[in-house]
Amino acid sequence: MRSLALAKRSFTEVWRDPLSLALTIGLPAALLLVFQAFGRFDDIYKPASLTPGIVLFGFVMLMFSLAMTLSRDRETTLFARLLTAPLRSNEFVTAYSLPYVPVAIIQALALFAIGAALGMEIRGNVGLVALILVVTAIFYIGLGMIVGSVFSYKTVPFAYMAILLLTIFGGAWMNLEAIGGAFQVVGDIFPFAHALDATRAVIVDGSDFAAIASDFYWVVGYTVATVVLAIYLFKRQMID
C-alpha cells in the first residue's frame, strides 16, 4: 500500500515525459525495421531472431530511464524526505521498479506486433516466451536500480553504455557463435545471451521448457541476485 503511493509518483513522472516514452518504444521499433533489411545476409537479422534482440535493447533503455530517475532523485532533498517515510528497502525498490513493468510489457508487445507484421512466427509456446521476457525485464529493472543506486546522474550513461555493449555482444543483433572466441566465452557468462538463446529457441525452433531450462535458470539466477543486490544497495543508502 505504502509502496504504491511512491510507485504512482514514479508512474506519473514516466507518463508525463512522452518524448522519453515515445523514444523507449520508437527507437527499438526503428532499429527493428532497419536491421530486418539485413535478413538476407544473416538469419540473426530475420524478424524471428531479431525481435527478441530488439526487445532486450528496449529493456536496456528502460533500465537507463530508471537508473537516471533514481540517481537524479538521490541528489535531491525530496529523496531524503521519502526516506523518512516508514518503508523498508524492499518496499522502496518495489515502488521505484513497479511502474517500469507495464512499460516493459507494452514495449515488448509493440515490438512483437511489428515483428509479426514483418513475418515473425512464434512456433513454440507464447506463454513461455512471455515468461522468459518478464524474468528478463525484471533483471534489467533490477540492473536499473543497482546502477541508479551506485552511479551519479552524470555517470549513469557510462554504465548504460557498458550494459548496452554487453547486451549487443550477448547476441542482440550479432551472431555470437559466428564471432566465437573470447566474445562467446564472456557472452556465455552473462545472462543476456542465455535470455536471447532461450527466447529464440522457443520462437524459431518451437522448443519446449525442458529444452531451454538451463538458459532460463541462468537468467532466473541472475535476476534473483540482481534484485537482492538492488535491495541491499538501496538499504545501504537509506542511512549514512
Next chain:
Amino acid sequence: MTAAERDRTTAIETIGLVRTFGNVTAVDHLDLSVNQGELFSLLGPNGAGKTTTIKMLCCLTRPTGGTATVMGQDIQADALSVKAMIAVSPQETAVAGNLNAWENLELMAGLHGFGRREARVRSGELLELMGLTERAKDRVKKYSGGMKRRLSIAMALVSDPQVLFLDEPTLGLDPQSRRAIWEYIETLKGDKTILLTTHYLDEADALADRIAIIDDGKIVALGTAAELKDSISDGEPMVVEAAGLTGADLDALSQEYSDVRPIEGGVEIRADEVTLYDIQDVLRPRGVIVQATYRRPVTLDDVFLHFTGRQLRE
C-alpha cells in the same frame, strides 16, 4: 519525576549524541530533552550541527556515539516506529517538481499509510491553509520559492506527525512569506512537538518555547528567550552614536572597556558601569563628538556572542 512520567512528557531525548565525519565532529555529545507539544529551536550558524542532529533524529544519519529516542522509540533500534511518528521539512524545498501540489501531498500521505479518501481530505485542508488551492493543479516546478516552501511544510504535515522537524523553514524567503509561515507554525504550537532549526535570531525569538544555542556541535546555552537574555551578566549594550570614528578612537575605547564593537554610525560597548560622561571623557579629547548614547535591549545575538565569543553571522 519517574522514568515513566518522563516518557509520557518527553518527545525527543538525546544522551551524549555524537556524529563525526572523518576528523570533523559535527555533533559533539549532545544532551537534549524536548517536551511533548513544545516548539524547541536549535539556533546556530551554518555548520553548527543543526541539520546533522535532525538527520540523526529522522534516522537518516547514523550516530557515531550516544543514544536518542523519539516518542520513546530508539532511533537506531526502532527506526521504522520512529519514522511512522515523524515528518520533516528539509532545508531545501523537497518537492516533486513534475507533480502538482495535490499529487505531492497525496504521495506523502500515502507513504504514511493514509487511504485515498483521507489523503484527499487532508491534502485539501492543507492546500487551503497554505493558500495554495488556486494553483494546486499546476506542476510544482512552476511555483515561486515561497509557494514551494509552503508546500514543503504542508507535505510534512499531511501525515499528521506527532513530531515535526522543520529545518530552516524560512531560509531565503521574502519577509512576507516568512511572516506567513511563522503564523502557521504558531498555530501548531501545543498540538505538535516541533524541533525547528534556524540561524535567524528573530525566528527563534518569535516562535520558540525554548532555545538551544548550538555551536561547533555543542549546546552552549539553553532556555527560553527571556532566560537566555537575562543570563548575560553584561547587561544591555550601550550604543554610542558618533560619526567618523577611526581605528585609533576604537583603540582608545578598548583600553577602557573590554568589549567594544564598531557598528554603523558609531560603536557598541558592553559594560555595566559606563555612562555618557565616561565615553565623552575618552572621545572628546580626540575631537569626536558624541551625538547620542542609549542602552538597547539584549538580543539573542548578544546571547550568542556572549557564549561563543562571536556573532551569529560571522
